[in-house]
Amino acid sequence: MSTRDHTSTFIVVGVLIVMFGITFALMAPSARKAEADEAAATGAANTLLHALGRGDGAEACGVLTKPAATALTTQQGQEDCPAAVRDLADSLTAAERAAVAAMKLTDDDTRAEKRRTTHTVRLDTNPFGYTRFLVDRQDDEWRVIRME
Secondary structure, eight states: OOHHHHHHHHHHHHHHHHHHHHHHHHHHHHHHHHHHHHHHHHHHHHHHHHHHHHTOHHHHHHHBOHHHHHHHHHHHTOSSHHHHHHHHHHTSOHHHHHHHHHOOOOGGGEEEOSSTTOEEEEOOSOTTOOOEEEEEEETTEEEEEEEO
């Protein structure tokens, strides 16, 4: 190989390295944000699940959006969200409460929706009968917008 061929090869390799570096630099922050959003959505779902199991109305209702809290209140036939949470928890046996306390949702249970900031968090079998929580960032806080 001539010196000219070596120079051309080094130039091509150099350009490829620079292009890879730029691509990585642009994509890495986006990937880190997506991971952080996924973790935050999962955290909100865990907070709600455990608060429901303990009957902690203040914490559970604090994670729910107003429409979700209203839906839970109506579903349980109560006057307000904290009473609905207590009613739901009171329907559990001691073993069911322990099972809910031991549940740990992970990022593997969470999937970002293609549009917006909504995440679906899948739930394992639980005494409440919920199969998933829809979680969304609203005013810089992660809240459960629907329990299904």
